[in-house]
Amino acid sequence: MHSAVFLIEFGAIILALGLLGRFAGRFRFSPIPLYLLAGLAFGEGGLLPLGASEEFVAIGAEIGVILLLLMLGLEYTASDLVSNLKTQYPAGLVDCAFNALPGAAAALLMGWGPVAAVVLAGVTWISSSGVIAKVLGDLGRVGNRETPVILSILVLEDLAMAVYLPIITALLAGVGWAAGGVTLAIALGAAGLVLFLAVRYGRHISRFVSSDDPEKLLLVVLGLTILVAGIAQQLQVSAAVGAFLVGIALSGEVAEGAHSLLLPLRDLFAAVFFVFFGLHTDPASIPPVLLPALALAVVTACTKIATGYWAARRAKISVKGRWRAGGALVARGEFSIVIAGLAVTAGIEPRLGPLATAYVLILVIVGPLTARFTEPVAMRVSRWRNRGDAPAAAVTAGAGIVPAPRDAQDPVVPEAEAHGTSGRASNSSS
Known part of the structure; x- marks a missing residue:
């Protein structure tokens, strides 16, 4: 009887996620907020709380983070990675x-303590690579000159x-x-x-993992990743970091083949992860933190x-490209929830979990x-200000005073298509 209830509950979750993902795809927006709302509906204080499948969903959520x-x-x-670190580190700093300090300050102002401040700093700092990559593709900006700048910031994150x-x-x-320093x-x-090792011996590592049989390649890569993630977690490092390092160590055809094989699994377990986070957030706890979340989002x-x-x-x-780069980075999503999930556990x-949920819900919708x-609004405001400055400029010219050329203070570089972009824009999706 217990297994039957488990199958019914888990099957209903997966079916609901599929329908929500299809709905989001039809209207071309990220399904992350819908997954979070589904978790809220089926979790503590929700419309239909689940019981039998919660433990399995928890394991699936952990696999989702690893993937x-x-x-x-x-x-x-x-x-x-090494090249980006050398050339773009000022942008990363x-x-x-700009983005971690507001989260830390908000946690301290609310009296949550220094540990919560470090956690909330990460929630507000890291942008959503999946949402941003999808938006860049939908808007046809993958070849824009500002896109490599966006990608460099995401890589540094x-x-x-x-x-x-x-x-x-x-x-x-x-x-x-002492123990923290050792960790x-x-x-x-x-x-x-x-x-x-990846720089010097990456080909040898990839050759060891490589296989012409997709089934064997999937089993080896997935097994190696989960094994390394488990060892990392046992050492109190982080299972997610272990998985990230395995991904970096693989390159070439092996990385491409593993990416295509693992993509459906990642999407499945990542969706389960968002649902799991929502399951552990009481919907009644969100309204009290909605105003701080909104202020922090703004x-x-x-x-x-x-x-x-x-x-x-x-x-x-150019100025237009600068505004486009800024507007594209606003969305938060998967990694903000990963960080908040660690604190919730x-x-x-x-109150940190409900605030993070509300915060991500707001910005994952506002980000696209x-x-x-951002760019058309900024340009319209600029033209409006220039029209307002026109009478003052006429008076200045009548007085014989010639203002400094605008280009001397704010040089505009003609936009051109980039010759190539990082794999993050072309491969990431949510």
Whole structure:
């Protein structure tokens, strides 16, 4: 009887996710908010709470996180990561300062303590690669000149996750400074070792994993990933970081083949992960944190736009391209929920989960809108201001004063198509 109830519940969840994904695809927006809402409907305090399948959903959610990070690693080569780190690190530092600090400040202002502040900083910092890649494709901007700037920021965020997640894991586990330092040293050492091996011996690693039989390739890659993730978690590093490093170590045809084979599995278990997060969030707990979530969403939407604008200006992109870069980075999604999920599991602050849910729901919906409309709205405001300045300019000219040329202060570089982009825009999807 128990197995029958489990099959009915789990089958209903998967069917509902499929229908929701189809609905989102028809209207060309991310299904993440629908998955979260489904979790809220079937979780604690929801319309139809589940019981028999919750433990299996929890395991599926953990696999979902592992696959998300594995697929992320498969999209980059180690040399790409090292190159981005060397050339684009100033943009990464600005991104961290502009977007992590508001989350940390909000947690401290609400009296949640330093650990929750570090967690909420990560929630507000990391953009959604899946949503952004889909939006860039839908808007036909993959070849735009500002797109490599967007991708570089996203790559740096991924690299930062390899350092950030072990820190969070250690803080949530309540270990001391010495043990936390050892955990971080292990994580950094493992990341450095994997990058070195991937650069020097990546072909040999890929040749060992490679197989002409898709079934064998899938089993080897999936088994290796889960094994390494489990070892990493046992060392208090982070299962997600272990999966990310496995993805980086694989390259060439093996990475491409594994990507195509694992993509349906990732989408399935990632959807289960979002549902699981919603299951553990009481819908009644969201209204009390809705106003702080909305305020935080407004502030960090503006800071992400400022980040993209600054990075694009540094790359000598035209003014329109700067606004497009900023607007494209606003969406938060999968990794914000991953970070919040770690805190919810640890039970450090009961209001953090509902706030993160509301925050992601707002920005995963607003993100595609800012990507589409930030640049035209900014240009319209600029023209309106220029018209307002016209009488003052006429008076200045009549007085014999010649203003400085606008281009001297804000050089505009003609937009051109980029010759190539990172795999993140072409391969990521949500």
